[in-house]
Amino acid sequence: MAPYKPVYIARSDGKLEIHKIKKGKAVKIDLNAPTKAQLDQKPDDKGVCDFYKPLGKGDAKVLDWRRKLGGLLKKALDSKDQTRANWILADLPENFRLYEHVKYTVSDKSGAPSKSGSHVRGHERQDAYLYGHPQGRKKRYRSPADFFPHLLWLATGESDDHWDCTCKLCAPENIQAYGKPAKKEEREIKSENTPVPVAKAVKEEPAVKKEKAPAKPVDKPSSLEKTQDAQFQRYLYRVGELVWFTRVHGAFGLGIIMRRDLYMKDGGIHMPKYLVQPLSHPFSQPPMVIVPREDLIRPWLAFSVPGPSHQALAVPGLTFDTIDWRRVIQGHYGEGEVDVDAGIFAAKAVDNSYTPIEPLHNANAEPGEKHYRALFFGGEKIWIDEAIRISIPTGLDIMVLRQIIEKGRPGSNRAPVHLIGDIYSYHSVPYTPGREPADNARLPPRVREDLKWCNSISKRFKQEISYWNLVKANAAISLENVKGRWYESSTLLPILQGQDSFQRDAQQGKLGVVGNWLNARGQSSKTVGETGIKKFDRLEAFGRSVPQAKMGLTRGLDGPPEENVFPDEQQPANAEFLEMQVEPVEQQEPQQVPSGPPGADIAEFMDLDRMEEGFVQQYVENGGSY
Numbered sequence: 001m002a003p004y005k006p007v008y009i010a011r012s013d014g015k016l017e018i019h020k021i022k023k024g025k026a027v028k029i030d031l032n033a034p035t036k037a038q039l040d041q042k043p044d045d046k047g048v049c050d051f052y053k054p055l056g057k058g059d060a061k062v063l064d065w066r067r068k069l070g071g072l073l074k075k076a077l078d079s080k081d082q083t084r085a086n087w088i089l090a091d092l093p094e095n096f097r098l099y100e101h102v103k104y105t106v107s108d109k110s111g112a113p114s115k116s117g118s119h120v121r122g123h124e125r126q127d128a129y130l131y132g133h134p135q136g137r138k139k140r141y142r143s144p145a146d147f148f149p150h151l152l153w154l155a156t157g158e159s160d161d162h163w164d165c166t167c168k169l170c171a172p173e174n175i176q177a178y179g180k181p182a183k184k185e186e187r188e189i190k191s192e193n194t195p196v197p198v199a200k201a202v203k204e205e206p207a208v209k210k211e212k213a214p215a216k217p218v219d220k221p222s223s224l225e226k227t228q229d230a231q232f233q234r235y236l237y238r239v240g241e242l243v244w245f246t247r248v249h250g251a252f253g254l255g256i257i258m259r260r261d262l263y264m265k266d267g268g269i270h271m272p273k274y275l276v277q278p279l280s281h282p283f284s285q286p287p288m289v290i291v292p293r294e295d296l297i298r299p300w301l302a303f304s305v306p307g308p309s310h311q312a313l314a315v316p317g318l319t320f321d322t323i324d325w326r327r328v329i330q331g332h333y334g335e336g337e338v339d340v341d342a343g344i345f346a347a348k349a350v351d352n353s354y355t356p357i358e359p360l361h362n363a364n365a366e367p368g369e370k371h372y373r374a375l376f377f378g379g380e381k382i383w384i385d386e387a388i389r390i391s392i393p394t395g396l397d398i399m400v401l402r403q404i405i406e407k408g409r410p411g412s413n414r415a416p417v418h419l420i421g422d423i424y425s426y427h428s429v430p431y432t433p434g435r436e437p438a439d440n441a442r443l444p445p446r447v448r449e450d451l452k453w454c455n456s457i458s459k460r461f462k463q464e465i466s467y468w469n470l471v472k473a474n475a476a477i478s479l480e481n482v483k484g485r486w487y488e489s490s491t492l493l494p495i496l497q498g499q500d501s502f503q504r505d506a507q508q509g510k511l512g513v514v515g516n517w518l519n520a521r522g523q524s525s526k527t528v529g530e531t532g533i534k535k536f537d538r539l540e541a542f543g544r545s546v547p548q549a550k551m552g553l554t555r556g557l558d559g560p561p562e563e564n565v566f567p568d569e570q571q572p573a574n575a576e577f578l579e580m581q582v583e584p585v586e587q588q589e590p591q592q593v594p595s596g597p598p599g600a601d602i603a604e605f606m607d608l609d610r611m612e613e614g615f616v617q618q619y620v621e622n623g624g625s626y
Contacts, residue, residue, distance in 0.1 A: 006090040007070055011154045014095030014132035033131050034099055047106040055098045061128045062098050068144035096132035139169045224557035226383050232449040233491055235272050236294045240538045240553050242350050242379030244298040245276050245291050254279045254343040259554045281325040281342035282544040295495045300379030301484050305344055305524040310336035320345040346545030351378045351525040352532045353541040356406055372404040376538055378521035380485045387447050387486035389515045397425045398486055423475050424468040426513055431459045437467035450488040454511050462509025479531045483520035
């Protein structure tokens with residue numbers, strides 16, 4: 001047997017007692033251990049003993065924890081050690097104590113544990129819990145693996161800020177809080193490959209451990225804009241979002257959506273239109289553009305950003321704010337299109353930003369907590385009660401977002417954003433008439449209606465049906481785990497694929513999740529897996545790439561009616577947008593995008609690594625300046 005090398009943990013945040021400060025003095029509140037009632041070993045009226053007992057340093061379970069924690073620590077810190085010496089903690093960190101939860105039924109005659117129990121010595125359960133976390137007895141560790149991230153932080157951390165610790169008690173938004181699915185959950189996800197009826201497989205959703213659900217913020221007064229965005233096939237894009245739009249000459253440009261509205265088309269059909277402000281450099285103020293059709297716009301994450309047309313700007317570390325745009329205009333960086341490159345760098349900066357908006361009142365919020373109704377994340381706007389694309393556990397799943405919580409702590413400058421909601425995975429099974437999956441009322445209406453639409457096609461052409469299966473309820477993730485907002489396949493797929501390609505796939509039943517066609521937030525700015533930079537508001541995120549002196553994002557139906565008037569509907573005396581133009585007077589009306597088909601192929605934009613150099617040249621030559 002290999003020898004053991006004792007390892008000492010010099011730092012500890014363990015607490016034997018929990019105190020609070022009252023009138024400048026520390027007042028004892030409680031012992032950081034099981035309660036007196038839990039420590040009572042006397043049997044109840046039914047002869048059941050259910051209690052906790054402290055374990056000494058030499059107890060077998062304490063020794064087991066010390067060995068396992070030592071092994072995990074060696075693997076993390078000394079994986080190159082060629083010796084055969086194993087690590088073992090000399091002791092648990094100071095003020096951390098292990099308690100064993102024991103439960104058994106007392107024998108009628110002897111008073112000893114009954115031998116009918118399913119565990120050793122007749123005990124029905126013997127679980128060990130580690131107490132000592134500075135937040136009190138309710139924060140306890142259930143296993144060595146559970147405690148190890150905290151131990152690693154104690155051993156290697158450079159600060160005392162608990163936000164630097166990745167254990168699930170200190171940082172519940174961390175991916176480690178996601179955990180592994182329960183065994184029952186795994187069985188039911190696999191049930192799609194068994195002859196169990198589909199309806200049964202969907203109705204019997206995975207059992208999720210019952211935990212105290214976070215308090216639901218009071219979502220009043222309600223947002224009319226949020227209500228509109230919750231409607232199926234109402235608006236595809238939102239005010240404040242970064243998008244690609246088809247310019248007058250047919251190529252795509254980058255801009256921010258300033259306003260949106262519905263207009264009456266021939267036949268009495270209401271169609272959405274958008275007012276877009278193109279991105280540029282601080283010395284240019286291009287006119288706004290009215291885009292009358294959604295198929296002339298693409299989500300920001302639909303394309304990958306090309307490199308700059310000025311080769312001298314293709315330097316790692318350059319940002320929109322660090323580039324001297326006046327010198328670029330004067331030609332010091334060689335030949336290229338200044339407006340195009342400014343839009344590219346500005347879009348990357350927006351992609352690496354986030355802004356929580358529309359605070360909500362929550363009487364049950366903890367100190368330092370702020371709840372929000374919506375969030376600008378990268379190029380997109382996300383509401384609570386809607387679906388978002390996430391990178392865990394498979395990268396193809398969605399979360400139905402229930403809460404956006406920004407939580408800071410005294411003495412810390414950081415306030416991480418927690419996203420709390422239910423995680424679902426997409427499954428497909430052979431279609432059997434009369435055994436369709438049950439409609440899940442917990443899913444947002446847009447997700448449910450889009451699923452019905454996709455199934456109506458796949459049932460007909462592929463004899464297959466799909467459903468969203470609950471993986472974990474009340475999960476907590478961080479911004480790093482968000483890929484972007486969710487879009488309807490029924491609306492966006494025909495736009496991204498093109499009608500002809502979409503029709504061919506539909507007739508073969510090849511309709512998948514549109515998220516497979518989209519990038520993840522951070523890919524273009526090379527910040528995947530990062531939180532990003534918090535901005536005070538949306539216009540700060542866009543910075544000098546838009547003329548802020550004349551800017552003002554409409555609040556839509558949540559604001560006054562005059563905010564929603566498009567320039568083409570205004571009287572000349574009120575046409576404030578005319579002052580923004582740098583074009584000749586005869587061109588100072590907002591540009592109307594032609595209603596013909598877009599002039600660029602989506603395949604050019606989807607993968608920057610495979611993109612030919614000719615795209616940048618075409619991007620510049622076809623569109624000219626904004």
